[in-house]
Structure formats: C-alpha cells, structure tokens
Amino acid sequence: MNQSNTFWRVALLALPLSVFALIIIWPLLSSFYYGFTNWNGFSDNYDFVGFENFGKLFSDRLFMSAAINTIIWMAIAVVLPTILGLSLALLIDSHVPGGPIFKTIFYLPICLSAVVVGQVWVWIYQPDWGLLNSIIEYVTNDRFNYAWLAKPDSALYSVIVAWSWQATGLSMVIYLAGLTAIPGDLLEVCELEGATTWQRIRHVILPLLTPATVVVVALSVINSLKGFDILYIMTGGGPFNSSDTLAMHMYNESFKKYLMGYGSAISVVLFLVALTIIRLYFKQLKKVDEIYG
Amino acid sequence: MSSLSLKNIKKSFGDLEVIHGVDLEVEKGEFIVFVGPSGCGKSTMLRMISGLEDVTSGQINIADKDVTRAHPSKREIAMVFQSYALFPHMTVSENISFGLRLGKMAKDEVARRVSNVAETLQITHLLERYPRQLSGGQRQRVAIGRAIIRNPQVFLFDEPLSNLDAALRVQMRLEIARLHKRLGATIIYVTHDQTEAMTLADRIVVFNHGVIEQVGRPIDLYERPANKFVAGFLGAPSMNFIGATAQQGAIQLDGFNINDAQRAEANGAITLGIRPEHMSISNTEACDFSAKVELVEELGSESLAYLQTSFSSDPITMRVDHSITVREGDMLPVSVNREFLHVFAEGGASL
Numbered sequence: 129m130n131q132s133n134t135f136w137r138v139a140l141l142a143l144p145l146s147v148f149a150l151i152i153i154w155p156l157l158s159s160f161y162y163g164f165t166n167w168n169g170f171s172d173n174y175d176f177v178g179f180e181n182f183g184k185l186f187s188d189r190l191f192m193s194a195a196i197n198t199i200i201w202m203a204i205a206v207v208l209p210t211i212l213g214l215s216l217a218l219l220i221d222s223h224v225p226g227g228p229i230f231k232t233i234f235y236l237p238i239c240l241s242a243v244v245v246g247q248v249w250v251w252i253y254q255p256d257w258g259l260l261n262s263i264i265e266y267v268t269n270d271r272f273n274y275a276w277l278a279k280p281d282s283a284l285y286s287v288i289v290a291w292s293w294q295a296t297g298l299s300m301v302i303y304l305a306g307l308t309a310i311p312g313d314l315l316e317v318c319e320l321e322g323a324t325t326w327q328r329i330r331h332v333i334l335p336l337l338t339p340a341t342v343v344v345v346a347l348s349v350i351n352s353l354k355g356f357d358i359l360y361i362m363t364g365g366g367p368f369n370s371s372d373t374l375a376m377h378m379y380n381e382s383f384k385k386y387l388m389g390y391g392s393a394i395s396v397v398l399f400l401v402a403l404t405i406i407r408l409y410f411k412q413l414k415k416v417d418e419i420y421g
Numbered sequence: 422m423s424s425l426s427l428k429n430i431k432k433s434f435g436d437l438e439v440i441h442g443v444d445l446e447v448e449k450g451e452f453i454v455f456v457g458p459s460g461c462g463k464s465t466m467l468r469m470i471s472g473l474e475d476v477t478s479g480q481i482n483i484a485d486k487d488v489t490r491a492h493p494s495k496r497e498i499a500m501v502f503q504s505y506a507l508f509p510h511m512t513v514s515e516n517i518s519f520g521l522r523l524g525k526m527a528k529d530e531v532a533r534r535v536s537n538v539a540e541t542l543q544i545t546h547l548l549e550r551y552p553r554q555l556s557g558g559q560r561q562r563v564a565i566g567r568a569i570i571r572n573p574q575v576f577l578f579d580e581p582l583s584n585l586d587a588a589l590r591v592q593m594r595l596e597i598a599r600l601h602k603r604l605g606a607t608i609i610y611v612t613h614d615q616t617e618a619m620t621l622a623d624r625i626v627v628f629n630h631g632v633i634e635q636v637g638r639p640i641d642l643y644e645r646p647a648n649k650f651v652a653g654f655l656g657a658p659s660m661n662f663i664g665a666t667a668q669q670g671a672i673q674l675d676g677f678n679i680n681d682a683q684r685a686e687a688n689g690a691i692t693l694g695i696r697p698e699h700m701s702i703s704n705t706e707a708c709d710f711s712a713k714v715e716l717v718e719e720l721g722s723e724s725l726a727y728l729q730t731s732f733s734s735d736p737i738t739m740r741v742d743h744s745i746t747v748r749e750g751d752m753l754p755v756s757v758n759r760e761f762l763h764v765f766a767e768g769g770a771s772l
Binding site for chain 1: 471472473492493494495498499500502504506508509510519520523524551553567571
C-alpha cells in the first residue's frame with residue numbers, strides 16, 4: 129500500500145517537475161552558460177569568453193543608466209502602490225458608502241494585461257488630445273501639449289505611474305485581507321482606551337499590517353525588477369534610452385543587437401539581485417511570523 | 422452610592438429585540454456575575470455597559486453619571502476580554518501602559534504606574550516580554566493589568582478564564598477574588614461557568630432570553646431559586662426535575678411517597694425539583710422511593726449514581742459519599758430531604 133502510494137506521489141510530481149525543469153531551470157542554467165560566451169543567439173559557432181561579458185557591464189554606460197532607472201522604478205514602486213493601496217484599503221474598510229463598488233473598480237486594472245494598461249496610458253499621455261493634458265488645459269485654461277513619453281525627463285516616471293496604477297489594486301486587496309485579519313477586540317481596546325483615528329492607525333493597525341506590508345513591498349520590488357512589457361509598449365526604453373531598465377536593456381542587447389552572451393550576463397545579474405531580494409523577503413517573513421504568527 | 426445603574430435597558434438588532442428591559446443597581450465595590458446560557462444576552466449587556474454596543478433604549482449610570490450615549494473611553498470603565506486582546510507587537514509594559522501613553526502621560530509617571538500594577542499582579546519579571554512569550558495565565562494577568570492601570574470606576578470581565586485550562590482557571594479565579602478584595606473595585610463579570618459565578622460573586626444575575634430571571638447572593642439563588650430555569654442552571658450536576666400533580670396543595674406521584682409534602686399554592690401539573698445532594702440511601706425500611714442503579718460515576722471524593730425509577734423517564738442523579746459502595750444494577754431505597762424539596766408551578770415559578 130505504502131509503496132504504491134510512493135510510486136503515485138513520484139509519478140504525479142514527475143510531470144510538473146519535468147515541465148518546470150524544461151521551461152524554468154534549463155533556460156536559467158543556459159543563460160548562466162551563455163553569459164560566459166559570445167553567442168549571437170542563432171549561430172552554431174561561439175567562443176567561451178570567461179568573465180568578459182560581466183567585466184563589460186561596468187564600462188557599459190547604458191547598463192549603468194538602466195541599473196539606476198531600475199533602482200528608481202523599484203523605489204517608487206515600493207512607495208506609491210504601497211501608500212495608495214493602504215490608503216484605499218483603510219478607506220474601503222471604514223465602510224464608506226459604495227465601498228464594494230470602489231473595491232471592484234480599483235481592482236479591475238489587475239485583470240488587464242500590461243499591454244492593455246500600457247496602451248491606455250499612452251493615450252492618456254498623448255500630447256494633443258490625451259486625458260492628462262486635456263485636464264491640465266481645462267484647469268489652467270491654457271494650451272498644454274507636453275509630450276510626457278517623448279521627453280527624457282518624464283518618460284520613465286510616466287511609465288512608473290502607469291505601472292503603479294495597475295499595481296495599486298493588488299496592494300489594496302492584500303491590505304484589505306490584512307485588515308480583515310486584525311482581531312476586532314484589539315480595535316475595541318483602542319476604542320476603550322480613547323485612541324484617536326490616527327493613533328489607532330499608527331499604533332495598532334499599521335504594525336498589525338506588517339505581514340501584509342512585507343508581501344506588498346516584496347511583490348512590488350520583484351515585479352519592478354521584471355518591469356518590461358508595459359515599458360516596451362509605452363516607450364520601448366526611449367527616448368535615448370532614458371527609460372531603459374535592466375530587463376529592457378537585456379532584451380535590447382540580446383534580441384536587437386544579437387549579443388545573446390552579453391544579454392545573458394545581464395540576466396544573470398538580474399537573477400542574482402532578485403534572489404537576494406527574495407532571500408531578504410523570506411528572512412523578513414520569518415521574523416514577522418515570529419511576532420504575529 | 423450606586424456604582425452602576427441600569428434602567429430599563431433594551432437592545433434590538435433590526436426588528437429583533439434581544440434585551441427586553443433590564444434593571445439593575447450595583448453598589449460600589451460589589452462583585453456582580455452575569456450568568457446564563459449562550460445567547461441569553463449577558464455579553465451584549467456587558468458590551469452595552471462598556472459602550473462598545475449602543476443601547477436601543479434605557480439609561481446607564483456609572484458613578485451617578487448618565488453615560489448612556491458617552492464614548493467608551495469616557496465611561497471610566499476598563500474591560501478584560503476573553504481573548505486577552507493583547508497587542509502582539511508590544512511588550513507587556515507597552516500593553517499595560519497603552520492607554521496612558523495615548524493620553525500623553527509623562528513617561529516617569531507611566532513607568533511608576535506600570536511598576537505598581539506589575540507588582541500587584543506579580544508580573545514585574547515579564548514586563549519586557551512579548552505576549553507570544555507568555556503562557557495563557559500570564560497573558561490574562563497582563564490584560565487585567567491594562568485594566569487596573571486605568572483606575573476605573575467599574576471593571577468589566579467578559580468570560581476572562583474561558584481560554585485557560587481547568588487547573589489554571591481555578592488558580593486565576595482565586596487571583597481575581599484576591600484582587601477584588603485588595604482593590605475593592607466594582608466588577609461586572611460575565612461567565613457561563615456556574616462555579617466561577619458561585620465562588621466569585623457577591624451577587625449573581627441570571628440572564629435568560631434577554632431578561633433577568635433572578636438576582637441575589639449565590640447561596641440564595643442556589644437554595645431559593647425563583648424559578649425552574651434558575652434552579653436548573655445553578656448546581657452541578659443540575660437539579661432533578663420530576664413531573665407530578667398536586668391537589669389543593671397535596672403533591673401526588675405514583676411510586677414516590679411524597680404525599681406529606683405540601684405547597685398551599687400547588688394545584689394541577691407541577692414539577693418537583695430535587696438536587697442530587699439532597700437525596701440519600703435510606704437506612705430504614707421507610708423510604709421515599711426505590712430505584713435501580715443504572716450507572717455509577719466515581720469522582721473520587723464522591724460518586725454520582727444515575728437511578729431508574731418508575732415515575733421519571735429521565736434518570737435521577739444522586740450524589741453518594743465515597744465511603745458507600747454502589748454498584749450498577751443495585752436496588753436502592755432512597756430518601757429525599759424535605760427541607761430542600763423544590764416545587765415549581767406549570768409556568769416554572771417556584772412555589
């Protein structure tokens with residue numbers, strides 16, 4: 129009986145594991161391998177170049193600016209959806225009229241693909257008839273046709289705002305779940321002790337939402353590292369590479385310049401950064417679990 | 422001076438009225454226990470006193486001030502929850518001083534008060550620990566500490582010992598009784614555990630279906646219950662109820678020599694109430710009834726014998742001293758102490 133159970137367990141696990149190995153582990157190991165070669169992506173002939181690709185990263189101006197952009201993206205991605213998601217969750221949890229409707233509306237962007245979101249925001253940012261400039265014109269009663277996505281100063285931030293708009297819904301839902309998990313009697317203690325709304329949020333709700341915050345921040349960081357699809361639709365990394373991120377830079381080097389070896393080296397760096405963050409996340413999660421679990 | 426006064430308190434949830442007009446006066450320093458079965462309204466009543474639940478109609482006075490519509494924090498009450506309700510991210514010291522710190526009290530005064538409370542509750546060594554590092558009993562002490570430090574007019578305890586194991590419950594019960602003596606505080610204590618009610622209360626308030634069935638000293642309620650509900654609710658094992666008839670005060674029951682028991686008001690269908698400890702095995706030929714022992718539960722200091730009789734479809738429970746051996750299947754001659762015989766009218770009122 130036990131032996132047959134073990135057989136079925138292994139058999140049932142083997143299929144998903146082999147698919148996982150084929151589409152995740154094999155490409156991962158391959159990119160590690162190609163990171164040490166000068167492969168162009170399609171030729172059979174390539175040479176092993178050691179750490180040359182990794183050394184090149186330090187002298188690559190575009191890699192450095194992409195790394196800085198990724199850090200900016202990550203920093204804003206942590207702050208914006210976290211604060212907006214938390215504020216919306218607190219508002220909806222306070223039983224405002226129409227709360228469930230707002231919840232659905234704010235959650236909707238998550239159901240859209242990044243491509244759709246990107247295209248919607250391209251229209252919003254359109255200089256001549258886009259929603260944003262139209263509103264500014266309406267408010268200031270003056271002609272305004274700033275090209276948000278075509279200016280190096282604003283392109284990256286415009287994309288990050290669009291990305292955050294989509295990400296806010298997810299953090300709101302995570303925070304709402306966190307708020308539901310706060311025991312009602314703790315909030316009643318606040319009432320009995322005469323805590324003001326702000327004191328209740330600051331001293332009780334925010335600390336008790338720490339597990340939710342860890343998840344929201346980790347998801348924002350990891351998703352911002354992957355920031356590619358929306359960027360590809362909205363700016364393609366331009367203008368003049370001003371909105372390039374590491375993921376975008378890797379794509380350009382690998383598939384536009386056919387430097388697959390160098391692109392793989394960038395992906396290895398991205399992978400190691402993501403791994404470090406995930407490690408930190410699990411460490412933090414363990415700590416949080418010790419306090420709140 | 423009345424510490425707490427409830428005047429015709431009613432509570433409805435939508436169209437459903439759950440508290441039907443409760444009146445109660447509590448003297449300063451009294452230990453009042455609300456008991457009753459689940460859903461009887463005792464916890465709702467406590468929450469209305471605390472202000473966590475609105476009152477539909479009626480008036481609540483605390484220390485002679487009308488607080489019916491006052492915010493919970495303005496009522497000079499402190500509440501101890503069944504779940505302890507300690508903040509997991511705060512140390513014991515921070516939990517205890519939570520309210521004082523919110524009120525921006527000077528740090529050294531907060532520290533002095535925390536130290537006094539911790540000493541009273543013997544938790545000084547736990548002050549820097551987090552709730553997760555404490556046992557159930559220690560957590561409950563911290564919750565009590567958070568209540569004491571506010572120096573309230575009335576303490577409200579909502580089933581505070583329900584989450585503790587049996588041994589710890591007995592210990593904490595004793596500690597709460599000691600604390601009450603030491604502080605001389607007015608306490609309203611909700612429980613469904615009648616042992617807690619009997620041992621702790623100066624007066625017990627028995628709730629049922631949103632009304633007070635009886636208020637009185639524990640021993641009065643035990644010996645002179647106002648009705649069948651109170652009689653059945655207090656006492657473990659509970660009182661035996663036996664259906665009988667009465668004609669002009671004389672009680673009649675086939676198989677039970679009870680004709681000598683008189684209740685002038687009894688007429689028609691009545692219920693006899695006999696506590697398990699008020700029956701004994703008769704030493705003489707003359708007994709009130711004979712019964713076959715269906716089951717015996719040995720409790721160490723005593724045994725409980727469940728008896729089959731000709732006049733009751735339910736087994737009759739009798740308490741038997743441990744020195745007397747009773748076996749299943751034995752036929753026993755049983756006598757009932759007439760002094761403690763209860764008679765209830767058809768509607769349940771005590772006669």
